[in-house]
Amino acid sequence: MIDAAAWVARLDAPDFSEDDALAFDAWLAAAPINAAAYRRTLALWHEFAAAAGQVREELADRAEEANRVARPAFGQPRRRGVLFAGAAAAVAAALVVVVALPPTAPPEATHQTFATARGQHQHVTLADGSVIDLNAETRLTATMSGSQRRITLAEGEAVFDVTSDKTRPFTVATGQGEVRVVGTQFDVKSRDGELTVTVARGKVAVRSASADPSAEPVFLTPGMQLSLGGGRPEEAVAHVDPQATFAWREGRLVYRDQPLTTVVADLNRQFPEQIAIGDPNLDKIRITGVIVLDNPQAVTSRLALMLPIRAISSERGLLLLKK
């Protein structure tokens, strides 16, 4: 299906033909909304044409700013004119905001609270275009102001897809620590006093709530997962497949050598009907695999194929027993 954007790009192409022109004519004539959509697209197209120089300069300034602060460590004066190429610049772009936080008070902050119950997911788009996917049993508050974007994750798990805005850092605060980002995608899980942060794209800085505020945060790059709390003396960083962590958004849970208790706890967030482990010997069984979240009966019957277990219905829900 050719849409307005495709038509603008096609008509802008050097090889557009008479056939293209007549197809375009027919497309416009087919429905009035086509012309309306095309006009909206053109408005943006022309705006970029008019603003090309300014936008280029803005982008060039940002690249220079990123390069400028690439060298110094925290607290050291910036040096001007130091240029780094390629990957170094991209990393530096993530650093800039962490370093140069404007301490100004937000002029008029807006607060929004989102919460999901057991078995619910929620997809939220914030005013800045950032997207949050809330997993089940999650509660968070988004505070947006002119100077900052702050999420307070009271409990639960969410994937954040953050739009880049160097003037407004994006922070996710939990009881165990704080995650600070520029434009990136990552998952934050804060349950039972344990914080897990998994990064799919970009770079984030995590600072433990108990750490000395002057200490350097831990920086995570794609594929890294940080765990904090839950009885650990200090934060642990592992390399993982981020897509496995993000899979819950697509109705899948991915496990690599996890105990059945963890799996059951996760499943119980996804379905109103609860699953209980009826035999303590099963607690320590470990699972590696993908669980598709359709309904608890199907999930448990598939689990029964993977593991030496059987499920029976009880008053409390499904009870898992040794086979």
Next chain:
Amino acid sequence: MAPSGTPPTGAPKEADASPLTLAFLEKRESLLLFLAARTRSMAAAEDLVQELYLKVAAVGPETDVRAPAPLLYRMAANLLIDQVRSAQRDGRRNAEWRKETQITLGGEDIVAEPPADEQLIAKDRARQLADAVEALPPQMGRAFRLHKLEGRSQQETADLMKISRKMVEQHIAAAIRHLTQRLRS
């Protein structure tokens, strides 16, 4: 068919208009939108469609036009080609050229002026546009920057990125979709 735009000033009455002129009046808005993909503003497209009207009116009523629509679009496309040629003549459309191109006049270096239609937009808006461009996936963003911000043709962009011209077109279309969605407010 979408309603046609306001007929240009001095449009002949339908009675004495040639079939081609009537077809033009009926398709005026579509032709305008067609031209506008290649111009830098709606105003520039309006100028072109007016120019097209003059050419259409110059086609004598005795000319046998069996298929007016293809002819009209062909004439419009020719106008665009003329326009590209004139754009190449004064072709210093982008900031890079502005910064780096110097013209020597009477022994003195002068910096080329930005194109007259490159107006200043609000700083905030420029930031928003830059944010949106930065948020594009890398390849898409590169194609958009080269083509739309630096004023390179789709073919030049393809050569620089070592991808096909068709792929550039697809990147541009996808970029427009991303940008439209993000900047809609």
